[in-house]
Amino acid sequence: MISRFATTLFCTVAPAALFAQAVELRSLDEFINVQGEIVGFNGVMVQVETTVGRVAVPASEVICYGNACLDVIASNDFGLTESAFQGVVGNAVPVIAGAVDTLSVGFASPAYGTLHRTITGAFAVTNAGTTTADLTSVGELLLEDRTTGDRASLSVSASDEVADIRVDSVSLNGTASRVYNTPSAWATGTALSHQLLGLKSFSVVVAPNAGITALSVNDLARIFAGEVTNWSQIGGADVSILPLQLPPNTEAGSAFQRLVMEPAGLEVSGNVLTMSDEAGVSGSIGQFPGSVGVVTTANANQNFIVEVAGSCGIAVAPTPFNIVSGDYALIQPIMATYSATPNTALPTEVFDFAASDVAQGLVESEGFINFSxxxxxxxxxxxxxxxxxxxxxxxxxxxxxxxxxxxxxxxxxxxxxxxxxxxxxxxxxxxxxxxxxxxxxxxxxxxxxxxxxxxxxxxxxxxxxxxxxxxxxxxxxxxxxxxxxxxxxxxxxxxxxxxxxxxxxxxxxxxxxxxxxxxxxxxxxxxx
Incomplete structure (x- = not known):
């Protein structure tokens, strides 16, 4: 998208009757809205004669409305073709006054920003419904439903801004308030509080001499809280426990808090050893007796992974199927969380696209789990x-x-x-x-x-x-x-x-x- 200079000139509207071949050129965000006669094209900019004089409009940024669009394309001698425009609509379409959303999107982690860009970029390229989508050079997604006239923009929030939509990991463990009474409320409604965009998972790695093959989420929280200090307390060997954690301000460290500690209502003990990265945790498990840590499944040493049990005691291994089915307890859903219900269904449509096979195939290449x-x-x-x-x-x-x-x-x-x-x-x-x-x-x-x-x-x-x-x-x-x-x-x-x-x-x-x-x-x- 070009910079929005000369907005007042671009927004000038000339009466169509003044021109023999009047057209309307309008961008999706309506910052460009010009009526007049097309009189030239230099390969990038289309020249339009208006009541205030001749103005130049970037052809690729606008849709040309009116039967005169087709006439000019068919008969001009300056090389203007239909493909030069973002779109061409033969019959002039009046602007439908619909609802509007101007929403900012923030990210708890740079990786989640990448996830969002991948989804919105793919939506803009592949969307074939009634919604038109335009992704600008600064990552703003402009949306318009031509049937209802609803419009929305999704832009990346400034670092010091409280975003309207926050992309972060959420937990399916623990307790939370009721939002939906029936399946139809979350399935067919648009007043949503969250939408799932991506998925990751974590594995528990334990030193071989600990003498256990499975660990409950609650016991894991008690270990890191300092309540369980010897493996024999939970059915293992008589070996002291050495818990290893990742920095709480990292993506993995924050997710551990949300998935394990918060649902248990516990805090990590002050004497838990903090490692700088997942490689440090994984490497230490084989060296330090009694050690235990939690790392992303993709970075876990398969020789040290133990099964994880939920509240009922059924232990489940972090296999690909168990992760995408949600049978495994330590999955990390990454969701868009709304601070308020949007005025339109357009943001919902974009984030619904995230669950499609097309989108999931793309986000898999960015390090997320394909949950198709x-x-x-x-x-x-x-x-x-x-x-x-x-x-x-x-x-x-x-x-x-x-x-x-x-x-x-x-x-x-x-x-x-x-x-x-x-x-x-x-x-x-x-x-x-x-x-x-x-x-x-x-x-x-x-x-x-x-x-x-x-x-x-x-x-x-x-x-x-x-x-x-x-x-x-x-x-x-x-x-x-x-x-x-x-x-x-x-x-x-x-x-x-x-x-x-x-x-x-x-x-x-x-x-x-x-x-x-x-x-x-x-x-x-x-x-x-």
């Missing part, structure tokens, strides 16, 4: 299903286990997994992005005519039967939601959508949530 849908490998799937045969179950669970074995024996689990029931802002953002991801997967060729199974799992303070009922209700609501929001895809691909609820029978991970309640549910997606 993937299938669970058959070995892990078969181990879970065969585990039903020898499980100790009550009467309600036995009936559910028999149905689960029948329903899922010849099905494959996909990674999209969502939380049911009332949701926090972060949970709703996760669910919305994962639903977009699922629909992208269902649009791909090769799955026509298959059955999509929405499979609920749950926990209830009122026992197994109540957990089964709650999970069945959650799965049914998600099946209805998918059938509604992806109606065209379901019909075109001849999918059948069904739902099941198996309660607390063979859950893949702990089933809990951020919103306080007596029942919690998770909904997995299977296909057969």
């Amino acid at each position: 849908a993937v299938p669970l490998d058959s070995v892990a799937k078969n181990a879970r299903i065969s585990g039903l045969l020898g499980a100790a179950l009550d009467d309600a669970q036995r009936a559910a286990a028999a149905e689960m074995f029948q329903a899922l024996f010849d099905a494959d689990r996909l990674s999209p997994t969502m939380t049911g029931g009332p949701a926090s802002g972060a949970e709703g953002a996760w669910n919305r992005a994962i639903l977009i991801d699922l629909i992208d997967f269902l649009k791909q060729p090769g799955n026509e005519g298959r059955e999509i199974l929405l499979v609920g799992f749950g926990e209830s303070a009122n026992g197994s039967a109540a957990a089964i009922a709650a999970s069945a209700e959650a799965a049914a609501s998600f099946a209805a939601l998918l059938t509604d929001v992806a109606a065209d895809t379901v019909a075109a691909k001849n999918y059948t959508v069904t739902s099941y609820g198996f309660g607390n029978v063979s859950p893949a991970t702990c089933i809990d949530g951020q919103v306080a309640g007596s029942e919690y549910t998770r909904v997995e997606v299977w296909i057969r």
